[in-house]
Structures are given as structure tokens and as C-alpha cells.
Amino acid sequence: MVVLQHKHSLYLIDFNPKYPHDEQVYDDEEDLIIKQAFRCPCAHCEQEITYLHRYYYKSDQCDYSLHKICKTFPTKLQHVSHSAHSLALFRDESPGQCHMCKSTPRNMQLRYGCSGCMFSICLDCAIDDVQYHTIYHPSHQHPLIPFCKHKQVSAKCDACQKEHRGVFYECSTCFRFSAHNDCVFQPKRLLIQDGTRGQFLGL
Known part of the structure; x- marks a missing residue:
């Protein structure tokens, strides 16, 4: 991350x-x-x-x-998709599927994730x-x-x-x-x- x-x-x-x-x-x-x-x-x-x-x-x-x-995105986010821990904004150098919508958006490199749980979601799912x-x-x-x-x-x-x-x-x-x-x-x-x-x- x-x-x-x-x-x-x-x-x-x-x-x-x-x-x-x-x-x-x-x-x-x-x-x-x-x-x-x-x-x-x-x-x-x-x-x-x-x-x-x-x-x-x-x-x-x-x-x-x-x-x-992009400047206004919070660095930490509480999200219903992963209520156990807060998610951190990060850039992933090897992006894959979003764990929520299962898609791989073109801007998947920037996402919210929990490093301990190896869980991440795309911006579309994270930012309403x-x-x-x-x-x-x-x-x-x-x-x-x-x-x-x-x-x-x-x-x-x-x-x-x-x-x-x-x-x-x-x-x-x-x-x-x-x-x-x-x-x-x-x-x-x-x-x-x-x-x-x-x-x-x-x-």
C-alpha cells in the first residue's frame, strides 16, 4: 500500500x-x-x-x-462494507477487483482498504x-x-x-x-x- x-x-x-x-x-x-x-x-x-x-x-x-x-477524499473512512475496521485511502501498485462491486474500474489504483484484512474497495463504492x-x-x-x-x-x-x-x-x-x-x-x-x-x- x-x-x-x-x-x-x-x-x-x-x-x-x-x-x-x-x-x-x-x-x-x-x-x-x-x-x-x-x-x-x-x-x-x-x-x-x-x-x-x-x-x-x-x-x-x-x-x-x-x-x-480528489483533494477532498478523506484519508480514513468508515464504510458498511467493512464495519470491523476503518479503511485508509491508498494507491495500490497492483490493482485487482473491488471486493464490493467485483469490478475493476479504470481508476482502481486509488482505493480504500484495510491492510490487515487484505480488503479494498473502489472509489465508486466508497464515495457516494x-x-x-x-x-x-x-x-x-x-x-x-x-x-x-x-x-x-x-x-x-x-x-x-x-x-x-x-x-x-x-x-x-x-x-x-x-x-x-x-x-x-x-x-x-x-x-x-x-x-x-x-x-x-x-x-
Whole structure:
């Protein structure tokens, strides 16, 4: 088990500081293109930090960076799946199945576990928090969260206007916008405003 810690101070970066209430409004198309190109690894979950996460923490003295939500994970956790002992947040160098859901998520390396019992669970099972999956996309003014993330659904995607089957992201505020997972994470997509709704233009 590798316990997570860092000795330097961290400060919060906001990709859209002109709109401090989580609005996703981009006044400058060139600025959006630059932000879409940003990539850096998260030191906790080892997944990419991109402009879709909107916020991240960065060290003031080195290249250490964290997703905003990864910084808030408690180091110790009481969980119903293992009530005998508390679980510690750690990074496993040889990840395997989650003992609770039996899956092997892509971010399985960061998990909660009990070293004495050789028991560990993934973040999806440990953290019941929609913020963990929230993204901020220029296709919609409000934050987007996944729905039915553990099962496939068929619906029309508001981003590309086509029928899709799979995981969809929906608006966490007005619930009138949903986009398919493939469209949400498609690289180099621009929002073109047409007055009433956004349209995607693939590059």
C-alpha cells in the first residue's frame, strides 16, 4: 500500500474564473481551444485532469496536481462494507477487483482498504458523491453528471442530435440537457452558439 501525501502547499486553479458560480460560458473561442488542449495527470487517481473538470489543485513548488474532488477524499473512512475496521485511502501498485462491486474500474489504483484484512474497495463504492463524476462542459451552462452509469440506456444525445446507447451525462440544474459519453469526451469539439442552444462542430 502506498499512502498519499504531499509536503507542498496547493492552490486552486479555475479554467473559467470570469464565471465563479460554475457557469460554463466561454466568450472567446480561441481561449476555449487553448483550454481544450490542457492535460496533466492527477497525483491521486492518476487519471487526466482536463478543462472538463474545470477546477484542479496545483503545487506552488513542483509539478504535483490533483483533481479538486480528489483533494477532498478523506484519508480514513468508515464504510458498511467493512464495519470491523476503518479503511485508509491508498494507491495500490497492483490493482485487482473491488471486493464490493467485483469490478475493476479504470481508476482502481486509488482505493480504500484495510491492510490487515487484505480488503479494498473502489472509489465508486466508497464515495457516494456526485461531485466525483461531475464535469463542466462548454455544451451547456451548468455542470453535468452521469446518470445510469452502471447500465446502458438508449436516448437522443442533445450534443449531436443522434440516438445513442450507453452512459449519458445530464444537467445537474435544469435536467433538460443530456449528452452521450462519447460526445462529451470527444476531443477538440467546439461550442457554436446559435441563440437558443449550442451545437457541436467537430474539428
